[in-house]
Amino acid sequence: MKDHLTVVKHPLVQHKLTMMRKHDTTTGEFRRLLREISQLLAYEVTGELPMTTRRITTPMEEMDAPVLAGRKLALVSILRAGNGLLDGMLELIPSARVGFVGLYRDEETLRPVQYYFKVPTELGERLVITVDPMLATGNSSVAAIDLLKEAGARNLRFLCLLAAPEGVARMKEAHPDVPIVTAALDERLNEKGYIVPGLGDAGDRMYGTK
Template structure:
């Protein structure tokens, strides 16, 4: 691990990831596991959110107690597979504002093509968590962060289920200020740009499409 990359090695994370890698795991089970693992990854990704204190009354006494400071968290899902992580994170932070960036990968060039972008206002004043299950080439992820920075975001973290070394390096070069939180750093990309050993196409497995 480094300042740029955090691998969450909690036993529950690793167990659930193994079940998700197994090709015989059903669509329903894959979707449920993704929601569960997103809660655990989100706990790590959001551990440094800023806090302030307010005065409250417990049943026994008055006290000053910590609460989240500043504007609400912005969650940004990279469509479409990011939505599988989004649901779990929203359970942790139900008041979060939500945005979507639509990018697809040109299979010939492996470059991202934008088709949609709708994000919360005032990103400069919000912590931003970008979610996408797979950090493969890193091109789409870097492009999504580019779009968010153009809209003022600067406190950005990136959460993914799996990362390839190539994607981590691409993000490190493009956005060294963005911390990546993942469940595993896999071996490599294959000649089609898929993570190996990986778990296949996360969107297809989540939604039951081919």
């Protein structure tokens, strides 16, 4: 991918995102919309996967048909909210390998604290797509990419639902080689580090917690 930031303007993405932003959208509807929008965003973030051909037989004749090349890609969820994007993407890419990075944000410092890390083998030979609905301060995202690079990942992309300018700038400074795909670039962060206008806490809205 050439651009560091890609904002997906597809009408279905934008419509579903608006429904997710509404404060009175139910937990069940929020999860459904997130699963649907994740598949549309997955279409964008996987648009340049390497291809090869395989000899197959159709009901009519043999042909050399296009198939994905190389190692199966890896999807890495930043827990817990990343699982909402992960679930939808796995429906589209069921053969993907899956990893998890457990990070929570210290509410005083806004810095990430790691509590879990489990990823597929041979990351250096895979496209690694890291998913988290919100790119806010960028601290958790940068920390997750740091860990993945330490584990050998070289070809990385970051997929989120919403991004703040501060988070995009932080990622570009720390990891300029990692393209970001998002459904919207919002205005700013508030004093508590939440995206504005945003949609609230994605994890709480997804799981019905406070």
